[in-house]
Structure formats: structure tokens, C-alpha cells
Amino acid sequence: MASNILESDEWQKAVDYAITDEDIERQRALLGFDQAASTREYIQTATEDNIRNFAHGCGDDNPLFCDPDYARGTRWGGVIAPGMMVAQINAPMKGDPVPDEIKRLRKSLFKGIHVFVSGSTWDFYRPVRPGDTIYSFNGEESCEVKQSEFAGRSVITVRRDVKVNQRGEVVAVYRILRVLTERKTAAKKGKYSAIEPQTYSDDDIAAIDAVYANEQVLGSGKRWFEDVAAGDAIGTMAKGPLTVTDVICFHAGGYGFVPYAPTVGRLAYKNRTRIPAFYIKNEQGIPDVAQRLHWDAKWAQAIGNPMAYDYGVMRENYLFHFLSDWAGDDGIVTHVHDEIRKFNYMGDVQTITGQVLSKRQEGGRNLVDVAVKFENQRGEETVRGTATIALPSKDKPYPLYPEVPADLAEKAALMMARHWQLSRK
Template sequence: MQSQVQTTEETYDEFPKITQEGLDDLRKRIGVKITDTAEPWNYEATRDGIRHYAHGIGDANPLWCDPAYAAKTKYGDVIALPSFLFSTSRIVSGYVGGLPGVHAMWSGADWTWHKPIRRNDVITTQAWLKDLVEHQTRFAGRSIQQIYHVDFYNQDGDLLAEADSWCFRTERDHARDKGSKYTHVRERALRRYSDEELQEAFKLYANEKVQGATVRYWDDVTEGEELPTMLKGPMTVTGFIAYAQGWGGLYIRANRLAWQQSSAHPGLGIKNRFGVPDCPERVHWDEEFAHRVGAPGAYDYGPERCSWLTHHMTNWMGDDGFLRRATSKIRRHNPEGDMVFIKGKVKRKYIEDGRHLVEIEQEAHNQDGELSVLGTGVVELLKR
């Protein structure tokens, strides 16, 4: 039951709290394989599924999207971009259990890929809760980092990839009323870009390069060299929805299916302005609801941002490179209107188990220089 809490400006519902009982119950699940996970958006890496995901992050690489082009590569057909696997598991994408009604924010992942994801591969997963870690945050005070592990297999039983991903479970009321992280964002005037500002930023789109069929050799890479800066944004609700179309969302349901979901999970549905239970995922397109949970406004998806970082590296490495590892650690929301500039540099190059590898460091900042996300990657390249 939600009670009413009066603030100086508006009256909001009071949301459920993190309780010791809820945490104790959740800890019992650590290490236990999950067998009742929600249906994934994609069971198979179809041509359309791959393309929809790629377009959802603004990636038109022909290796993912153009069968005629891909037929001339070593793969002989389109393959899936590495981050496509987000669409094959609700768990890795932030579908958390326990602590009903407590907000979940997807906040990072640590990926390892072992084999390419080929067209029409059938993906199965195994997942379990790995750990719970308590934190004190500026955004919401006491927060619980809920870490899951997921393994991804193809139809032959080959391990394609594995990932740890985590959400922070936060108390919505505390984030809204006492959180200090976004006070300056909520207080600043609405940003309007001039045509000149947009044209300057859009030069990065005009000059964005996909390495493609031109081989980037390990021999030619130097430590300290910079990757081209990649632009994402300006953030729009349209862009967030474009990502959800390819990724599938966690809780987006319509009509009877929405009713079934809220009936099965009463703590999930949060009443909208019409008094109708609606999914918590609407923080990504409903500005009023985003403010209710303490966010600065409707904002991007966490897996979306992780996918931008991998896009940055796959553009650079080319068709013959292979992304072995990638990590992402989200540091703030990217609300509507923000631009994000992704930068990277080569930290080191090395040989391991006969593979010629390049380690990359990434940082992304918004137009005001605020840190959005940190990332790392390991790319395998051909040697001359």
C-alpha cells in the first residue's frame, strides 16, 4: 500500500523502502540458478533482430546490417554486434528480483566474448545472482548493488559470451527529496541549442568512420593513440524509444499483457496521473515520473550506453577485429537534451595466449564536461 507524502511543492506517493527482511530474503538467492526468468526479446540472432538493435544505438555498420556486404567478409554473412546479446537476456539488462517496489537503476557491466554471434544463432542463457553490496550514494543515500552473472550459449552449446551486470536498488523517496546529485540539473534553465552549436557537434556524425574492410593491424597501433571521438545525442525521447524497439525493454507491455504483468507483480506497477498502474520503465520517457524518483528528467537506458561504448570500439577495430572484453560503469543520468562525447585511447598492446591484444580506456562526458560513463575494452587484432 502506498501512502501520501506532502512536499513543499507537490504531493507524491510514498514508495516501498529497502528493509532488512527484504535483503535477507534476497541473499538466499545468491548462487542459485534462475529458472523462471522473463521471456527475452530475441531468442535468435535474426537478420532483422540484429539490424533493429544496431539501428537502436545509431550503428549502421554493414557487417551487422547488409548481407551483401557481409558475404564478402570472413564471416560470409551478417553477424551480430557484440551488444546484441542484451536483447537475449532480461537478467543482464536489469530485470532484478526481490525488494518489490524499490527502484532499480542499471549501472554497469563486465562482458567477455568468446565467439562471434552468427546470423540465426539460437541463444540460451544461464543466470544467477552473484552478490549484493551496500553503498552510500549522493543520489539516493543507502543503495544496494545487485550483481548478476549470465552465460550465453548458441544452439551447439558453445559459450558465446559471459557477463556480470549490476543494478543499484535505491529508495525513490530519498532520491527525490534528499538526493543532492542532480540539484543543479533540476535548477538550471531549459537548455536550447543554437543552430551553430548543433552544426558544430554534428561534424562528428558527418566524420564518423567505420573501419570496415580496411584491416587495422596490431603492429600499426601505438600505445597512447586516441580513438576518434564519437557523438551520441542530443538525447531525445525518440532516441530512447528507438533503443527500446531494438532491445525490447524490460516491462513494456500493452493492454491485457500489461494487466497480467501488474497483477502478477503488484509492486511493479506504479500509478500514473490517471490512477492506472504503469511500468517503472517509463522514467525513460515520462519526465514527471522521472522527477518523482529523483532523476533529472527522462533519460537514456543503461544497456544503451554500454552499447555506445562497444560501438565506439567496433567502429575502430574493423571487420577483422574481435572485441574480447568490455566494461562500463555509469556515473550519471543522461537526460533529454544532453549530448554525450565518447573518447578513448590505447592504454597498452600485448600478446596473451598467442592473441595480439589492445587494451582501450574510454570516458564519456556531456556538453558541460560532466562524467557520464567510464569504460574499458580489449580488442584482438590481426598481426602482419
Template structure:
């Protein structure tokens, strides 16, 4: 039976916010299986392909044999395609208290910070545990009224070794769809148009890009102010959005699919579906490809995913650092929409060398109008002539609430899996 919608559906109320708070620091697993249960050379290659990354370290299964890794490894953001549930859903009492809280309001990925500790290799299986770690109320310029920012922490562990491979905090702005549409923060933005000469210039710039590969980028040779990149992404097309889903799937919190799978999912999650221009049910996530629906929430036209720009920045950094480097930390804030038709220039600047082998980089993405859509920073570990292979960061312990939830389900927080 289809679940009915509450009176507060699509609205941000004080009562809904308080009910949402009941989920703070309560670990849970993703409701649907991940796109990839096990890392595989093909799915690693498909993921790299999804963001236009032709680095042979991620595309050629034999290339990595002669690198420091001794085999193929995945791009840093490949972890977004993985994450099996080891702790189960939110407890029944928490689900009851938070039921329907902030349901039907629009959700914008506003930023992400990820720390990477270990590479994912073919054959790895990764567990993911999520918990709400903060909730903040604010007035939203885009939302035209009250909004809420939720911060979710994701812990990724190798299911066999129990090591933490990565830790991610992503924050999301919740706004009422109708208020966002009326606020129209973006105003009227004329869609870009490119002539033949411009497209030829863009193509030449893209074809000149290449990964550094096996040639080490020595820390000693890097200077403050050095430019990282740039990479040129776009002009963004709907085909690029399709390719994004080929690499990343549609799993995670939403887990939507086509046809019969869509009908089943709508019974479980009715607030995630609305009627489209043809009167058929479709996912609200279609803001990324449905122009009419995108405009209904205050955007100019369909736009990319926050994960898209995470992948682009990681691509920039892994191209620059070479096979021996390690992306230790990536943080970004999404300032503006990156619309279909936009040309994004992705670049960085070396701003600090705090200790041997460590480089800090300021990051930026600007569109064809020189409007900055994304800012960020990264920490990269580079080889030094004294230490040609940088040591990977120390893998931390899992948060206590996560370890407790794992023990309750018979999963040790660390050590070998029974």
C-alpha cells in the first residue's frame, strides 16, 4: 500500500526539525544495496570513464603492476559506488519519532569533506555506516525563507580487514520547493551558446590534458603559487549526466530504478516521486535532466550533481600528482549551480608546503562567465627524494556509536571479520 503524505509534507516547520534531530548520532546503513558490492576492474574503469578520466592507473588492469601499488587501484571517489550495510536501518523508535520529518522539501548538496586512508582495489568489499552529526537552521537566500543544513558522516571500512578506508562528511541544504521557486535567487541567466571556433579551442584544450603518470612529481620541485591544471569540463550535456549514472548508479539513500523497480520504490518512498509533464510518476531527482522540473524549484535549467564536481576535482589532483602521490583530503563548497551548457574550468594553486611530502592546494571551478561555482582545498602527499613513496595516513578508529552498532549486529569494529 502506498504511504500517505502528512500535512507537513514539503514544509519546514519547527516540529519537523525537532523530529529530524532525533536521528543525531544514530548510525544506520544505506537502505538499498550499493551500485557495486565488490570492486572490479570493469566497474573501476566504468567509474573513471563516467567523469572523463583516462588515467591508465584506473583504466588498464595491468598498468599498476609496475607502480608502487602493485596492481590496479580505483579513483578516490569510487567509494561513492560502494557501501554495504552492516548495522541495519535506524532503530524503530527513532524511525517513529522522525517519520516524515522534512519529507518533500528539496535537498541541495552544499559541500563535502573527505579524508582518504587506503586505496580500493579489485576484490575489495566496503561497508558504509552513516550518521547525522549536526543540524543547523538558517535563512536561505536561495530558499527564500527558513532552511535547514544537515551534516551526514559516512564511515567506509574494508569488510575483511576492518580498516577505515575513508571518512566523508557531506552537508545538504533543505529548502521548501515553492519558496525556492518564488525566491528566484539566480534571476535570469542566459544560456550559453558556442560557435565553431570556440568549440575547436575547447577541444584543443581538452586534448592537451593528460595525467602525469609514472613521472614522479617531487615535493622538492613544487613551489608556492604553482598552478594545478587546469582541466576543462564541458560544455556540460545531458549525455554527461547519463554517463555519470552509468558510473555511479542510482543507489544509496534513494535506490531508485526503472519500470517495475520504480513502482516498488514508490510504494516505499512516495515523497521521492511527483507527476511529470506527461502525468507519469518520476523521481524528484530529475532536476538534473528535466528542464521544466528544474525551473519549478528555482533553477534556470537542469544542473549537475555535487558528486560530479567532487569527481572533477579529484581528477584534477590525481592527474597532477602522478602515480606515486596520494590524495589525503578533499574539501569543497558548492556555491552556484553548474548548469547544462556550462563550461567548467577546474584548477588549483599550491598555497602551502607545511612539511616534507605534504602540499596544500586551493581549488576553484569557474564557468564560462568567470563565475566561481565551487571552492575548495586539498591535501596531497607527494614523493620526496628521501622518501620516494609517501606513507599513507593512519587509518582511524571508527566512531564509538558506529562501533557499538556494529557490535550489536555481531560485526567487530576492527580486526578480522568472523
């Protein structure tokens, strides 16, 4: 048994995988093909309980998401889900068989290549309520090759996920920016090797706690469009210091990462048999998921990071928490774009701030554009985001979601019609 994972056969096997020109060509040939998503996530149908648990897994205690009695008194008439939760809800959608050519293109595509979620773009069209079952279809939108300071040659891809409820209505469109890198290249660079784990005095923790203590959910108090001006600050929020417990709570709240979800016992054996390249032996010789870099410091170090770090989607959900607290119960976050610019390592604390960029009226709706940034205790910007929020105004106290583009609404209705047709067979 190797005492150092960096010297082990398993490590060598893990870093031998390389990005090839053939992989890139195959990825590009997949652009534009949409497929019904057959994955069964941890959550398939929203309930008051799993909405609350997901919100709590993000550190969000907004009563609109967590308190049915409170929520019944709002414009929504009951609990709704935090917007980005819809990414973690999915029931299998039935669709026509995937063409053989698509199967050939996908087979062993980018095998053993490490994937970082580097950001996303969201468009929201309606809320998720208890009782809603969410289905989706997805496809690759773009593929770009870049040279990265951290990881050398890399591939940047965007996948579009269209989230649809049981009525065939588009709930949201989620575009995921992914960076694919070779593990051997990332490990050799060692760009972040000088970063040391952060330690905190009692006074340091007290200063962070003071930020938590001053955070406020706007709730039923309205943030009127007329009272907002360009340049206004939109508050301060803290997240952290990051612990393994935070990652566990995010998984427990509903983040499944299917089909690569952490599993136990016989289920882990079956998953390892199905996707062996995703399992790398640890220093004890035990096959374990490659994504353990989010809680296993030794494996994170083996692929070029000084310690374990969060999932990018955790901070994306923290971003939505920040925005929805500011918008209040009647405001609607309609669009979010974010870029994950730095790792959030175990022990790091994120301070979230933002400001109003502009306000405008469009299509009879009162919209506010904002910018948000996350900054860690080293003074580094780790997330940069922008968002559009529909706010109530004195003449239109209840803003509406935007209309779904007609072609997308039609495609979603057809996909769900085919799903129900195949379900009857």
C-alpha cells in the first residue's frame, strides 16, 4: 500500500488521461442535440419539507421557503422553492432512443478528465411549488479550447438544461459553464500550493458573527422600484468559514450530483462497476469517488490544490440567497449570471456585497440590474455575478415573471407530450 497518493499506481493511472483532438471534435459534433434527461435526482417532486431542507443546506432561513404559515400570507399563497433549487430536482423524462451516432460520439468522451463548474447563467420563468415534479431536457450549446494559467490546455463547454414542470411549463433555463482539465497538468502547475489553511481567533469569529447578526430578510416589507437608485449598496452577507460539515449539509439538503452521487455499500459497488474511471483508490487502497476532493485534503492536493474546496454550485446558491433576501417576498429574481473565479477552500470565509447598476422599464416590468461579488479573507474576489430583479412599484405592486420564448415553450410542451405518450405504453 502506497503511503503517498502522489507516488501510487492509482495516482499515475488517474493522471494519465489526456484531452485529445478527437475528444474536442466529438464534443463539437454534439452541439445542438437535446435529449430528455433520464436521471433520477435525490428530489423528484418538491415538498414543503425538502424545500426547507434544501434552503437550510444553503444556510437560508427565509420564511418564504421555510415556514408554511408565513408563506400562506404572501402573494404566493404558500411556500415556494429558492430559485436555483430547481437544478437539483429531476424526475426521469421519457424520450425517443438516442441515435447510434450520438452514442458513438459520447462513448468514453473526455474519459478521466477533471471537470470544474466555473459558472452559470439562469433565466427564471415561474416558481416551483410543493407538488411540482420537475423534468428536464438538455444539450451542449458551445465548446471552446483555451490555454489556462492553472491547468494548461482546457476545454470550456456550456450545457443548457431546460427545467419543465408536470404541466409542460418551462420553469427555468440553466446554462452550466464547465472547464475540463487534465489532472496531470493541474497537479504539476501547483499554482495555489503556497496557500495555507486559514486559522481564526475568537475575535475573528466574533467579527464574522457580527455580519451574520446584522443580515436581514426583507420579507413582506416591499422594496419599491421607485426607492432604488443606481449605486445603492444591496447589503452584506457572510458565508463560512467553510467546513466539511457545510458540504455534507449541501448534499443532505438534496444535492445529488447524479449519476456520480456519493453512494454506500452495494450501491457504491454497482456505481463503481458502471463508471470505474470515476473511482480512484485512496492512500488505504480503497476505491472512492473522484469528487472527494471536496472533503478529502489529500486527494485535493493530488490534483494540484492545497486543500479541499467547495462545489461551485454551493456559492451559486449562496448568491441566490443574497439576491432573494434583498428582493423581498414580492420581488422576483429573473436572471443571474455568475463566474466562479477562485476556489473556496476549507476554512475560507466569503463576504458577499453588491450594488445597483441601473434600473429600467421593459415590457411593462420594472427591472433592476445589480452586480455582486464574493471576497474571501485574503481579499480575493472568488465570485463575480450580475442579476436582474423585477421589483414592485407603486402602480404595479406585484411584478411578473418574463414570458418564455415561444420556440422554447413549444419544444418543452412537445417533449412533455412525448414523455406522457411513452409513459402510457
